[in-house]
Amino acid sequence: MFFRPGTTRIPFKTGKHRRRRSGYPQRVELDPATDSHARAATEAYADSCASEMPWLAEWLRDSAAGGNAGLTHCASTVRRVFGLAQEWAAREPDYAHAAWEHVRLHLEAALTAHLRSKKSSDDDVVSLNGAQA
Known part of the structure; x- marks a missing residue:
């Protein structure tokens, strides 16, 4: 798995046409620093992978919290x-x-x-x- 910092706005700006799906897999990057939904998704993913990949879970929790870990x-x-x-x-x-x-x-x-x-x-x-x- 490869994770790279960056952002793609999800959902896309309203009024824009729906993106056409190409045959190629698309990559979605979340920005937990500014998006509360991205923080929640990152935290949920960290909880899900914690037993198999504790190092990844720890990294995801740190990135979602932005150094400000809290309840949830x-x-x-x-x-x-x-x-x-x-x-x-x-x-x-x-x-x-x-x-x-x-x-x-x-x-x-x-x-x-x-x-x-x-x-x-x-x-x-x-x-x-x-x-x-």
Whole structure:
């Protein structure tokens, strides 16, 4: 795998025609320094490859964080996975709804606090409802 710093705007500027696909593989380069979605994608890729390529995961996390590592750039993924885990647990006979909701509240508080701290230093942070801040 070869990684090189650089940027290609994704999505492309609105109003432009869709790019034609050639038979050749295309390379997409993300810019985690300015794009919150690129930071989230880079973090997710780092998590995915961590067991097989820990050196790459570490490098990706460092590049996504820009030297400012924090809780996560993938708050929506954390919420989605927590919801799936709660649904799975709800099918078990020893499910404790109050305990899961207690954890959900604290998880939301941690994610919200992290997003607020990022918002003060980054105007492109996605708010909790998914809209641009």
